[in-house]
Amino acid sequence: MKKYLTMTALAAVTTLAATAMPAQAQDSIYVPLLTYRTGPFAGSGIHIANGMHDYLQMLNQRDGGIGGVKIAIEECETGYDTKKGVECYESTKGKNPVVYNPYSTGITLQLIPKAAVDKVPVLSMAYGLSAAADGTNFPWIFNPPATYWDGASVFIKHVAAVEGGLEKLRGKTIGLVHLDAPFGKEPIPVLEAMAKKYEFTLKLYPVPAAQMQNQGSVWLSIRRDRVDWIYNQGWGAMNPTAVKEAVKNNFPMDKLVGVWWAGGDDDARAGEAGAKGYKTLNFHNTGNTFPVMQDILKHVIDKNLSQAKREQVGENLYNRGVYNSMLIAEAIRTAQKITGKKAVNGEDVRRGFEALNITEARLKEMGMEGFANPMKITCEDHSGQNKVFVSQWDGTKYVKASDWMDPIKDVVRPLIEAEAKEYVSKDAGWPKRAVACEKAS
C-alpha cells in the first residue's frame, strides 16, 4: 500500500511538473548549452562552458534577464561526442529552445539539417561548417564572427605581413597540424586554394584523436620537411602537446600559430618558458578589467553562482564563452525589438541573428569597449567575415600582437558559395530559403 501511495504521489508530481512547463516557458527564454566538462576535450571545454554560463547568469542577476525576461540556462554534457550531442538536442528540443550552441563541428554537422525542420537556429560561433556562412542556402545556421576559412586566410595574411608581402610566400613551406576530424580538416580547402594562388607548399599533418598526446612522429616530420610556418587547428589535449612538441623540437614559437580554439591559457602554459612567443588567432581580448567582466565577478563569481575560479575570469577561452553568450543575448534582444514580443521563440531569434549589428556604441553600452570589434551579420552572409587579430603568449598571458585584419574575402567568399551550392546539390530534398530577409539586415 505504502509503495502504491509513493508511486501515485510520484506520478502526480511528474504530471504537475509536466503541465507546469509551458507556463514556465512563457516566463523565461530557454537557452540550452551543449557543453563538455568531461573527457579528453574538457581542458578546453570547461573554460568555454563557464564563460557562456556566467555571462547569461550575469544578465539574469544584474538585469533580470533580457528585456525583463529571465534566461533559463541548461547545460547538457556532450563530452565532445557527436552521438551524445545529438541526444542532448533531441532531449531538449521540446522545451522551446531559442538557439542551439553545439560546440563541436561534428555535432553542428548533424544539427544543420534539423534546424530548418525544428525551426531553432544553430549558432556555431567561429566553428562548424564554413560553407554555412551562405545565408541563402543555410538560413538557420549562423557562424559569426568568422569562419575557419576566414581564420586560415588571416593566418596566411599574418605570415605574409611578417615575411614582407604576399609575394614572399612563394617557395615557403606552410604546414597544417590538424585534428583528424571534421573540425581539424575544415581549413584544408582554403589553404589549398591559397597555396595555389600564392605558390607556397602546403604540408598536412593529421593527428588522430587517439594520438593527441603522442605527436612525436608528426613533429619529426615537420623537422624533416623544413616547414617555415605551422597553423595548428587543434583542440583539447592536442594543443598543449603540440606546444610542448614544438618547444622540444626547437620550432620557432613565433611561427607556430593556432586557430582561435588553440589559444587556451593552459595550452601555452604546458610549454613552460619555451612557449613564449606562441601565437593564436583571436576575435576578442583577454583580461578581466572590462566593465562586463567586472559585472560577472560582482554578480556571479562573488555570489558563488559559477563553477569558474576567480582567477580564470578573463582567460582566453573563458572570454570566448562570454563572447559567445553575448551573441546569443544580442540576437534575443534584437528579436524582441523586431517582433515586439518579450518571450521570443526560435523563429524570432533566427530573425534576430540575421539583423544582428553590434556597433561600437553598443559594445560600449555592454561594457565591452575594446573587448571585441563591431560586427554585423546579413541575410546573405551569416558569418560576417569580420576582422580577426593575432594574440601572442608573453609567458604568462596572451597579448594582442597585430592589428585587426580582414580575411582574404576575394578568395574565401567564392569558395563558401561554391561549397554551399555543392552541399545543397547533394541533398535533393534540401529546402529552399522560405524565410524573408529582415529589413534591418
Next chain:
Amino acid sequence: MLYNIFIDPFMQMGGAPDLLVQTLWEGLVSGVLYALIALGFVLIFKASGVFNFAQGIMVVFAALTLVGFHEKGVPAWIAVILTLGVMYVLALAVERVVLRPLVNQPDIILFMATFGLTYVLIGIGEFIFGGEPKQMITEQLFLPRGAIDVKMLGGRVTFQKLDIAAAVIATVMIGALAAFFQYTRIGRALRAVADSHKAALSVGISLNQIWAIVWFAAGIVALITGVMWGARSEVSFGLDIIALKALPVLILGGFTSIPGAIVGGLIIGIGEKIAEFYWGPLVGGGIENWIAYVIALGFLMVRPQGLFGDKIIERI
C-alpha cells in the same frame, strides 16, 4: 608509385641517417612506454584470465591522484607514497567488490565488469579532480628536463632528458616486475594461478591474495605510466586512450607473456614511428594509429598465439 613505396623511403633513410636515428629513438621511447602499459594488462590477464579494460583509466586515476595530493600541499615524494596507498586500496576494493563475487563466472562477465569499473573510475576521478587537465609535477619528482643535442651522421640527434629517464625507469620497472614474478614465492604462486586456478587452490594458494597483489602491481605500473606520459604531455582523461596502444602490443606479444609485452612494445613503438615517418606521407599521414594493428596482424599470420604467447591445444 612502386618507387615511392619500395625505394624512396630507404633512400631517405640513407640520405638523412640522423633523422633515421632520431625516429628510432622516438620509437624506442614510445615502445618502452607501450611495453610498460602492456605489462599492466599482462599481469592481470595472467592471474585471472581477464582483459582489464580499466587499465587505461587506472593510468589517469593514478596520475591525477598524485597531482591532486601535491596540489593540496603534500610534498611530491609523500604524494607518491600516498598514491601508492590509494592504488593498494583500489586493488583490495576491486578484488573484494568486483572479482570475488564473480569467481567461476565466464571470462566475458569479468571483462564486462572491468568495463563497468572503467566508468566508475572515470566518474570518481571527474568528481574528485574535475575534468581540467593538470601539469605533471615533473620538477618536484626530480625528473630531468632539457635536451642533449648530439652531432652525428652529418646532422644532429636530440635526446630529451625526460625521454631518457622514461626509458630507464620503464626498463628498470619492467625488469623488477619480471624478476619479482620469476623468482619470488608470490611470483611462483601467480604463475601457478595463471596455469590453473583449481590446481593453485588445491596447493593452498589464495586466489584472493594473488588477485589483490596483481591489481596492486598493475596500479604501480599505472602510476609510473601516468607520470611518464603525463610529463610528456599533460594529465588528462585523454591519457586513457593511449593505454589502448597496448592492444596491438598484446596481440603481438601474447596476453600471458612478460617478455612478449617488452618485445611487442618495442616492435610496435619503433614500427609505427618508422611507418608514419617514411611511408605516412604517401597516404596523407596519420597512419600511426592503425599501422600498429597491421604490424601485429602481420605477425599473427605467422604466429597466431603471438610472439611469446602460450600455444593452447584444446580437445574438441
